[in-house]
Structure formats: structure tokens, C-alpha cells
Amino acid sequence: MMQKIQFQGEDYILVGGAITTPERYKSGTVSYAHLSKNGFIHRYNSKIGTKDDIKFLEEIEDIKPTTEGMLNLLSGRSWF
Numbered sequence: 486m487m488q489k490i491q492f493q494g495e496d497y498i499l500v501g502g503a504i505t506t507p508e509r510y511k512s513g514t515v516s517y518a519h520l521s522k523n524g525f526i527h528r529y530n531s532k533i534g535t536k537d538d539i540k541f542l543e544e545i546e547d548i549k550p551t552t553e554g555m556l557n558l559l560s561g562r563s564w565f
Contacts, residue, residue, distance in 0.1 A: 504526065
């Protein structure tokens with residue numbers, strides 16, 4: 486399951502450690518930020534928050550990437 490969250494006043498989904506929008510996830514484009522194991526949130530190698538800054542809203546059903554999104558993921562042109 487994916488988790489719908491709110492971070493910095495905006496709605497996102499949490500997929501593994503990636504903080505992204507459903508649209509970005511479906512298309513396989515770069516996520517907004519990443520939640521690391523130590524609880525820090527990074528964007529482009531800069532710390533922009535911690536797990537305490539996330540408001541967990543609800544679990545949602547998994548969203549599937551589009552074919553183009555899967556190609557982006559497999560080619561390495563996406564996420565991090």
C-alpha cells in the first residue's frame with residue numbers, strides 16, 4: 486500500500502522512501518523528495534525536513550505506473 490501524506494502544506498504520496506505526486510509516479514518522472522532511513526527528507530542532496538514534518542493522512546491502493554513511466558524507471562531517467 487501507498488501512503489497519502491501532507492508535507493510542507495502540499496499533498497503527496499509516499500512510495501517506499503520517495504515523496505511524489507500520483508502524476509509523477511505514473512509517468513516515472515523525478516520524485517519531489519526522498520525520506521531516508523534515518524528520518525531525514527532530502528531534495529537534491531539538501532535536507533529539507535524530517536519524518537516529523539510529515540502528516541500521514543491515509544493508506545491508498547497502489548497506483549500503477551504507465552508504460553512510459555516504466556520505461557523511464559528502467560532507463561534510469563527518473564526518481565533520484
